[in-house]
Amino acid sequence: MNYQRFFEDAISKLKTERRYRVFADLDRDASSFPRALWRRGGDHAEEVVIWCSNDYLCMGRHPAVIEAMSRAAVRHGVGAGGTRNISGTNHPLVELEAELADLHGKDAALVFTSGWISNLAAISTIGDLLPDCLILSDELNHNSMIEGVRRSKAERRIFRHNDLAHLEELLIEAGPARAKFIVFESLYSMNGDIAPIADIADLAQRYNAMTYMDEVHAVGLYGPRGGGIAERDDVMRRIDVIEGTLAKGFGALGGYIAADAAIIDAVRSYSPSFIFTTALPPAVASAARTAVKLLKGAEGAELRAQHQRQAMLTKHALSAAGLPVMPNSSHIVPVFVGDAELCKRATDMLLERHSIYIQPINYPTVAKGTERLRITPGPLHTDAHIVDLVEGLVDVWKSLKLPFAERPNVIEFRPQPDARCTLPDFKRAAE
Numbered sequence: 001m002n003y004q005r006f007f008e009d010a011i012s013k014l015k016t017e018r019r020y021r022v023f024a025d026l027d028r029d030a031s032s033f034p035r036a037l038w039r040r041g042g043d044h045a046e047e048v049v050i051w052c053s054n055d056y057l058c059m060g061r062h063p064a065v066i067e068a069m070s071r072a073a074v075r076h077g078v079g080a081g082g083t084r085n086i087s088g089t090n091h092p093l094v095e096l097e098a099e100l101a102d103l104h105g106k107d108a109a110l111v112f113t114s115g116w117i118s119n120l121a122a123i124s125t126i127g128d129l130l131p132d133c134l135i136l137s138d139e140l141n142h143n144s145m146i147e148g149v150r151r152s153k154a155e156r157r158i159f160r161h162n163d164l165a166h167l168e169e170l171l172i173e174a175g176p177a178r179a180k181f182i183v184f185e186s187l188y189s190m191n192g193d194i195a196p197i198a199d200i201a202d203l204a205q206r207y208n209a210m211t212y213m214d215e216v217h218a219v220g221l222y223g224p225r226g227g228g229i230a231e232r233d234d235v236m237r238r239i240d241v242i243e244g245t246l247a248k249g250f251g252a253l254g255g256y257i258a259a260d261a262a263i264i265d266a267v268r269s270y271s272p273s274f275i276f277t278t279a280l281p282p283a284v285a286s287a288a289r290t291a292v293k294l295l296k297g298a299e300g301a302e303l304r305a306q307h308q309r310q311a312m313l314t315k316h317a318l319s320a321a322g323l324p325v326m327p328n329s330s331h332i333v334p335v336f337v338g339d340a341e342l343c344k345r346a347t348d349m350l351l352e353r354h355s356i357y358i359q360p361i362n363y364p365t366v367a368k369g370t371e372r373l374r375i376t377p378g379p380l381h382t383d384a385h386i387v388d389l390v391e392g393l394v395d396v397w398k399s400l401k402l403p404f405a406e407r408p409n410v411i412e413f414r415p416q417p418d419a420r421c422t423l424p425d426f427k428r429a430a431e
């Protein structure tokens with residue numbers, strides 16, 4: 001076996017399929033986000049505007065969050081120094097867990113080193129603990145949930161995306177006696193669509209199933225205190241386990257679950273991916289807690305309103321220009337391309353010509369033939385940034401002869417009565 005050749009061939013295969021990933025080396029400046037320097041290698045650096053960050057509310061550069069992190073690092077030191085069981089349970093982490101339990105109206109919360117690990121750990125552990133459990137998993141669930149489902153020894157059935165009739169069919173088939181565990185997301189981040197949470201909770205209640213919901217793309221962003229879509233829709237109590245990340249809306253790092261005390265204690269006690277790894281360090285816990293707390297209050301409500309405004313304005317402006325925005329009712333702005341090569345060329349051209357950084361979304365993150373740009377406006381993107389984005393995208397669409405929408409999806413935009421900026425005059429560029 002020629003090992004080196006083997007790995008080179010594996011990489012060539014990705015390149016042929018246009019799936020080879022190139023990371024942009026970004027030099028972010030906390031004081032000018034979403035602007036950043038793009039380090040092109042050597043001494044070359046160029047200023048770009050980031051349009052694909054999951055730091056949705058820009059909490060990663062919030063002065064109070066930075067201050068909390070620096071202060072905790074000075075006071076407690078850098079690492080946690082051990083697993084949760086062996087000296088790693090630091091006080092800021094304990095406080096963070098209490099903050100998160102309160103956010104979701106649950107008895108307790110458990111923090112992991114990432115959202116990915118929290119899904120893997122919690123789903124597999126619960127699936128294994130429940131005797132003869134049947135896991136019912138939405139077909140568009142995130143990779144970390146799929147890994148959790150696979151890791152558990154439980155039987156699994158996949159239900160069609162957000163398809164209540166299919167889910168009900170599978171629940172009936174399983175019979176009333178069997179343990180059933182429904183795992184799904186509140187907001188699916190590649191399409192930006194939202195699950196019928198109350199209806200899923202109704203089904204779970206009717207057929208006596210347990211529910212697990214990933215709120216990763218909604219925590220901090222929705223609900224009066226940033227508790228997510230379930231808080232907004234007043235259904236938090238009806239979901240058994242809520243999972244979230246500290247790395248997106250909260251701008252830090254880590255993941256968590258919130259649930260009844262017994263469930264949390266069981267995962268804490270039985271999950272190898274929780275037990276055998278070093279705890280989240282105090283400085284990160286402190287930064288995350290500050291972000292969670294901040295977003296529970298009035299400043300959070302303001303940031304959420306501004307975030308929604310910029311997202312809706314972006315959708316409206318791109319649609320008005322005839323760009324194929326995939327409609328949804330969330331803050332995610334997917335623009336359809338449908339081809340891996342063109343998707344990569346479009347984003348390269350945006351970066352080179354227009355200093356706009358959007359990473360192409362290709363297979364396996366989305367299905368082949370549905371490649372897209374995934375745009376995530378934030379509260380710090382100005383109306384002028386949005387105008388630049390529309391102009392850049394229209395130029396790229398024309399240069400690459402990408403199809404404009406046949407009929408513009410008219411996306412309503414109603415500025416807040418007190419909005420300082422008026423709506424820019426976007427024309428339909430395709431004409």
Ligand SMILES: *Cc1c(COP(=O)(O)O)cnc(C)c1O
Nearest residue numbers: 114115116142216245247254255
């Ligand atoms: C990003 C993501 C995760 C993982 O969270 P991290 O904190 O980034 O590890 C989990 N679920 C979904 C739906 C995600 O998009």
